[in-house]
Amino acid sequence: MKVNLGIASQNSADWQRIIDGDLDSRPKTADWRIVEQALALGDLAEPLGYDGIWVPEHFGTPYGMTPNPLQLLSYFAGRTERISFGTQIVVVPWWNPVRLIHQICYLDIISNGRYETIGLGRGVAKSEFDSLGIPRETSMKRFEETIEILELAFSQDRFSYEGEIFKIPETEIRPAPKSSDLFSRLYGASATGPSLEMISRKGVKPLFVGNKPLSEAAKDVRKVNTMRQEVGLPPCQPKNILFTFCVSSKEEAAKADEYLATANRDVALAYGLNDPSNFAGVKGYESYADRASSATAPGEAAKETNKPAPKGYDQSNLMIGTPETIIERIIENQKACSFSEITLMPQFGTMPYEEAAESVKLFAKEVLPVVHKMDAPLHAAALPDQKLRA
Template sequence: MKVNLGLGPHNSFDTMRFHEGDRTRIPVVSDSTVLQKIHAIGDLAEPLGFDGLWFPQHFGSPYGMCPNPLQVLAYFAGRTERITFGTMILVAPWWHPVQLAHEIAYLDNLSSGRYEVIGLGRGVAKAEFDCLGVPRDESRQRLDETIDILTAAFTQESFSFEGEVFTIPETSIRPAPVSSDLAGRLHGASSTGPSLEKNARAGLTPLFVGNKPLDVAAQEVRRVNEIRREAGLSPVQPKNVLFAYCAPTDQEAVRAAEYVEQANRDVRLHYGFDDPSNFVGVKGYESYAEGKGSATAVTAGPSRRYDESNLLIGSPETIIERVGALQKVCSFSEITINPYFGEMPLAEVEASVRLFAKEVLPVLHEMEAPLHPDASGE
C-alpha cells in the first residue's frame, strides 16, 4: 500500500480570535511560525520513507492557509527527488481552467511527472467564495466545465471550448506537460450524492478527504463502479485521507481527543455549518441547508463532528490493525495521513510522524490493498 503525508497548515491557535472579529489582539502563534514548522515536517516526508506529499487549498482564514497548493508543491518538487505529489483538493471554481491547466503542466515539468493525484472539488465555505468574487451557485457548473477543459488540454495539442461559464478560443498549454496521462490523474472529492455521480460519469477516481464514515464511502465506491461499468469503464479504487495521531501506547494517544475537539470547532466555524443561512437558497448546496452534506472530516447532522472511522489514533499496533480493517471496508488503494489538526503542538506532530514512519509505514508498505468484490460494482 502506498502511504502519503498530507499537511494542512492550520493556525488553530488563532481560530477563536479571528472568528470573534477581535483585531485588538495579535495571534498567539503567528501564521509564519505555523508555515515554517509545517514546511519542516514536509521536508521529513522523503527521508522518512513516505511515498508522497499532499496539500489542500483554502483562503482567508486560519483554516488551511494554503491559497495555492501547486505553489507549495513546486517548492517541495525542488527539494526532493523521489516522492510524488497530490492535492486534497484544488477547488476548481476558484480558478480559470486555462490558468489551472498551465500551472498543472508547469508543476508536471518541475517535478518530472511526480504530480500523480490531481484532486479536484467544488468548495463549500461562503467566505472563501465571497472573498474571490466567485458565485457559489455556479460551483457545480464551473467544476464540470473545468473537468472537460482539463481533459481537452491534457489530451490535445490545441483545443477550444464553449460552455455556460467559460468560452475559450483555440489555445495550447505551453509548456506542454511531460506526462501524457494527466487527464487520467484527475480525482474527484465529493460530499453529496449528486456530485459523486457527476464525478463518476466524468471518469474521475473517488478521493475521500476524511469527509464521511467509511461504511458510507464503501457504498459510494460501489456506486461509482456501477456507473463506470455502465459507461464501459473499468472499476477503480478510491484514495482516502485519514487523520492520524501515533503515540507509543493507546493510553498516551488519548490526549489527541482534545485536538480532535478543537478541529471540530475549526471546521464548523470555517465552513459556517452552525448557520443554515450560509446554504439556504444557494443552488447546488441544498443538502448542506438540510444538514445532509458534509465537508472536510465532518459528518452530516447537528453535531458536525469528525467521524471516528476517519481517525487513526493510537499505538502503532492499533493503527496498523485499523488500516487493515478499513481497507477491507472501503477498498482504498492508498492513504494519505493528515497528522496535524487542532492546537496540536508542532513538536507532537513531528513525534507522531516519526513514530508512524518507523513502526507503521514499513508494515503498510507490505500490506495488500485490493479492490474487494463488494466495491467492484458487479
C-alpha cells in the same frame, strides 16, 4: 501500499480570538510561524520513507492556510528527488481553467512527472467564494466544465471550448507537459451525491477525505463503480485521506480527543456549517443547509473544544492510537473501501507541531514498513451493485 504525508497550516488557537470578535488584535502565534512548521513537517516525508506529500487549498481564515497548493508543491519539488505529490484538493471554481492547466503542466515538468494525484473539488466556504467574487451556485457547473476542458487539454495539442461559463478560443498549452497521462491522474473529492455522480460519470476517480464513517465511504465506492459501469468505464479504487495520531500508548492517544474537538470546530467555522443561512437557497448546497441546522453556534462551538467526541461517535476512519491499533484500522479500512493508497493528516486542531512530528516519526518506524508490504486489492464489496442499476 503507498502512504503519503498531508500537510496544512492550521492556526487553530486563533479561532477563539475571532469567535470573541477581537478582530483588531494580532494572532498570538503569527501565521508565518505556522506555515514554517508545516514546511518542516513536509521536509520529514522523504527522509522517513513516505511516498508523497499532499496539500490542500484554503485561505482567508486560520484553517488550512494554503492559498495555492501548486505553488507549495513546486517548493517541495525543488527540495526532494523521489516522492510524488498530490492535491487534496485544488478548488476548481476558484481557478480559470486555462491558468490551472498551465500550472498543472508546469508542475509536471519541474517535478519530473511526480504530480501523480491531481485532486480536485468544488469548495464549500462562503467566505472564500465571496472574497473571490465567485457565486457558489455556479460551482458545480464550473467544476463540470473544467473537467471537460482538462480532458481536452490533456488529450490533444490544440483545443477550444464553448460552455455555459467558459468560452475558450483555440488554445495550445505551452509549455506542454512532460507526462502524457495527466487526465488519468484526476481524482475528485465530493461530499454530496450530485458531485459524486458528476465526477464518476466523467471518469474522475474518487478521493475520500476522512469526514465520513467507514460504512458510508464503503457505500460510496460501490456507487462510483456502478455509475462508471453504466458509462462503460472499468471499476476503480479510491484514495483515502485519514487523520492520524500515532503514539506509543493508549494514555497518549487520549490527547487526540481535544485535537479532534478543535478540528471539528475549525471545520464548522471555516466552512460556515455553524450557520444554516450560509447555505440557505444556494443551489447545489442543499445538503449542507440540512447539516448546518444541527451545528452549534460559534460561541457554543468554542465551549465544546475541550470535550471528547460523544460516545458512539464513529472513529473508524481515524488512525489514532498505538502502531498496532493503526495497522489494524488500515487493514479494516482497505477491506471496506478498497483504497489504493492513503494520505495521513498528522496535524489537526490545536495539536502542537512537536507532537505531530513525533507521530510522523513513530508511524514511519513502526507502521510504514508494514503498510508498504500490504497489498491494496479491489474487493468484491466495491464492485458495481446490480440492484442499483435496476
